[in-house]
Amino acid sequence: MQGQTGTKVNLDKLDFQIIQEMMGNAEISYADLGKKLFVSGGTIHVRIKKLEEAGIVRGTKLNVDIKQLGYDVIAFIGIFLEKSSLYDTVAKELKKIPEIVRLNYTTGNYSMFAEIICKNIQQLRFVLHDELQKIKGIERTETFISLEESFIRDVRVTKASE
Secondary structure: EEOOOOOOOOOHHHHHHHHHHHHHOOOOOOOHHHHHHHOHHHHHHHHHHHHHHOOOOOOOOOOOOOHHHHOEEEEEEEEEOOOOHHHHHHHHHHHOOOOEEEEEEEEOOOOEEEEEEEOOOHHHHHHHHHHHHOOOOOOEEEEEEEOOOOOOOOOOOOOOOO
């Protein structure tokens, strides 16, 4: 497996077990995780450090219920570009809009697909009308408002041979 730094990283079953366990609970102590996986806490520490240096593990995040903080609108935006060669330029501009939380370069109908989270419809309207419309290279957009998020989960990571 190629790490972020371009160096080859050899991951074994324990590395994948550590990643899977910590994706479920990043607050678990290295000692408790070591007990669960039948290795020492020091081994866990060394493995996590190796995974961080390779760019595979990029820190931990707080899992927040955004609805309870007043963010009531989740929408997805299909973005049509005038030319696909404008992707990098447009992506740079879209990154400046804090309400856009995810952006993908896609095949199919859209050149790009973005996820946007807003407090209300007025904020969504502002982003769509005032922010996106001024970005050169965007031909048009199509917006889908999420009515309900049924589930979200982390990917199940395993070694390639499993």
